[in-house]
Amino acid sequence: MAELKTSQIVGTPYIDGKYAAILDMWPLEAPECNRIYPFYDNLKQGRWTTTKCKKCGNIDYPPGVACTKCWSDDLEWVDLPKTARIAAVTEMAGPPTGFESPLVMAWLGFDKSHPLKHLLVRLINCKLADVKNGDEVKLVTFEVPSHPIDVKKETKICDRVYYAFEPVKK
Numbered sequence: 001m002a003e004l005k006t007s008q009i010v011g012t013p014y015i016d017g018k019y020a021a022i023l024d025m026w027p028l029e030a031p032e033c034n035r036i037y038p039f040y041d042n043l044k045q046g047r048w049t050t051t052k053c054k055k056c057g058n059i060d061y062p063p064g065v066a067c068t069k070c071w072s073d074d075l076e077w078v079d080l081p082k083t084a085r086i087a088a089v090t091e092m093a094g095p096p097t098g099f100e101s102p103l104v105m106a107w108l109g110f111d112k113s114h115p116l117k118h119l120l121v122r123l124i125n126c127k128l129a130d131v132k133n134g135d136e137v138k139l140v141t142f143e144v145p146s147h148p149i150d151v152k153k154e155t156k157i158c159d160r161v162y163y164a165f166e167p168v169k170k
């Protein structure tokens with residue numbers, strides 16, 4: 001059984017030491033809790049992936065456990081290109097607990113060859129004044145506080161990761 005350390009039970013950095021599960025907005029990424037866990041396993045390796053239907057070829061995002069076009073559950077994981085351009089960008093005042101304010105949010109436009117057309121994402125490592133429409137951005141991953149989960153009467157630490165986009169340095 002994994003040793004449970006107080007530092008690993010922390011929920012959001014903002015409320016360090018006063019963890020309340022209700023404020024934890026990050027997904028539980030372990031196979032025991034999440035049927036799309038390969039998405040997070042791949043993210044941990046720097047890969048941005050989603051599910052593609054083996055029957056009709058449809059690519060869904062976010063990934064799922066069945067195709068949204070034909071409902072087949074015969075899916076495979078495919079890599080997504082990790083760059084995009086900013087189509088629109090703004091700041092969000094009053095972000096959720098644990099996030100710095102303001103949050104920079106962008107509506108991304110992808111290359112024609114990319115399976116996705118648009119996606120709303122968080123931009124990090126920049127301020128609103130640093131970016132403008134048309135700028136190139138790339139996927140970046142970051143660690144999310146680990147979360148203890150119960151698996152067959154044992155406590156396991158679920159390491160977590162998530163993604164955002166950041167400007168490509170010129």
Ligand SMILES: [Zn+2]
Nearest residue numbers: 053056067070
């Ligand atoms: Zn399908």
